[in-house]
Amino acid sequence: MDRDGDGYGNPSSFVCELPKDSEGEWVQDNTDTNDYNAYSYPGSDEVDDDGDGYAEADGDCNDLPGMRGAEMSPAHTEICDTLDNDCDGFSDDADDSLEADIWYLDVDGDGYGDPDHASPVCITYGYSSDNTDSDDSNEYVYPGAPERCDGIQNDSDATGWTLAEEDGMEGTALFVAPDGVESDWTDRVRGDVTLTDPGELWICTGTWEVNLTVTTDELTIIGSGPDATTLDGGGADVVIHADNVAKFRVEELTITNGRSSHGGGMRLYILRAEVENVILTQNSADYGSAAR
Numbered sequence: 001m002d003r004d005g006d007g008y009g010n011p012s013s014f015v016c017e018l019p020k021d022s023e024g025e026w027v028q029d030n031t032d033t034n035d036y037n038a039y040s041y042p043g044s045d046e047v048d049d050d051g052d053g054y055a056e057a058d059g060d061c062n063d064l065p066g067m068r069g070a071e072m073s074p075a076h077t078e079i080c081d082t083l084d085n086d087c088d089g090f091s092d093d094a095d096d097s098l099e100a101d102i103w104y105l106d107v108d109g110d111g112y113g114d115p116d117h118a119s120p121v122c123i124t125y126g127y128s129s130d131n132t133d134s135d136d137s138n139e140y141v142y143p144g145a146p147e148r149c150d151g152i153q154n155d156s157d158a159t160g161w162t163l164a165e166e167d168g169m170e171g172t173a174l175f176v177a178p179d180g181v182e183s184d185w186t187d188r189v190r191g192d193v194t195l196t197d198p199g200e201l202w203i204c205t206g207t208w209e210v211n212l213t214v215t216t217d218e219l220t221i222i223g224s225g226p227d228a229t230t231l232d233g234g235g236a237d238v239v240i241h242a243d244n245v246a247k248f249r250v251e252e253l254t255i256t257n258g259r260s261s262h263g264g265g266m267r268l269y270i271l272r273a274e275v276e277n278v279i280l281t282q283n284s285a286d287y288g289s290a291a292r
Contacts (some may be wrong), residue, residue: 008029009031011031014030047063049064050063050067050070052073053075059073059074060072061073061087061089062084071083072084072085072086073086074086077097078097078098080098093120098120098122101120101129103119103129104127104128105136106133107136107137110139110140110142111130111142112130112132112136113130113132113136114133115131115133118131132156133156141154142155144157149172149202149204149205149224149229170204170206171186172186173185173188173201173202173203174204175200176202185201189201189208190208190209192210192213193212194212195212195214195219197216198216198218199218200222201219201221201222202222203223203229203231203253204223205229206228207230207232208231209232210232211237211239211241211258212231212240213241213242214240214242214248215245217245217247217248219245220250222251222253225252226252227254230253230254230255230256233258233265235257235258236259237260238259238260238264238265239258239265240255240265241267242267242273243270244269245269246271246272247270247271247273248272248273249274249276250275250278251274251278252278253278254281256281258283258285259285261285262286263285264283265283
């Protein structure tokens with residue numbers, strides 16, 4: 001029965017056959033919770049349909065049950081959930097009333113954030129809740145980081161660090177692919193070696209008798225410093241040879257005892273070569289003893 005004529009019927013008052021002369025009093029609906037008030041029915045702006053204590057007339061911006069309406073009303077506090085929780089017309093970061101956790105920019109993606117770049121953001125990709133990164137440009141530097149043969153302090157919590165801290169990695173080599181996958185190359189950096197994949201070849205402290213041929217773009221060879229890592233060509237061939245390569249970089253090592261007709265230490269026929277803190281000594285060639 002629909003006593004108040006709002007088009008919604010009382011679920012406790014029903015008939016199986018429509019009585020005579022009763023047109024307008026009965027409807028095929030049973031969802032009216034107050035059949036004595038024509039302004040009270042499901043969807044009415046006078047009724048709190050989602051049970052959060054607020055109707056549309058009270059400023060509820062989403063009064064629909066089952067559509068997360070109960071999470072939105074003027075009494076709610078804005079949180080990070082993509083909804084306009086407090087019904088002020090703004091959601092998440094756009095709402096000045098947002099009470100969000102503080103996040104710190106994590107440029108290098110190591111999980112440790114930069115304390116100088118903080119923000120109460122909802123979208124946490126590229127951010128960290130940690131603020132203890134001392135070098136947010138290097139993914140291998142953070143508190144408690146394992147030491148690498150890269151000539152720098154990786155564990156930013158360590159005190160009194162010196163290059164000698166890397167001595168425990170003496171005689172090891174590591175190849176890091178562009179996707180971050182690491183491979184032990186300790187036994188591969190010996191004799192004649194052809195480098196065919198882009199990435200970083202870390203050669204730790206020690207003297208390595210090797211002749212490297214580079215045939216790939218975007219490769220970097222890194223030592224632990226000129227006083228720590230030495231590549232020895234054995235007097236038989238050029239130490240590093242890169243031909244028809246677009247970009248190549250070598251840094252932090254000494255190159256010695258190379259022998260070739262053109263460039264005993266390094267022979268580079270490439271578009272762009274970057275050499276930083278590299279010592280070339282006691283190399284010989286008919287043309288360009290150190291490098292060509």
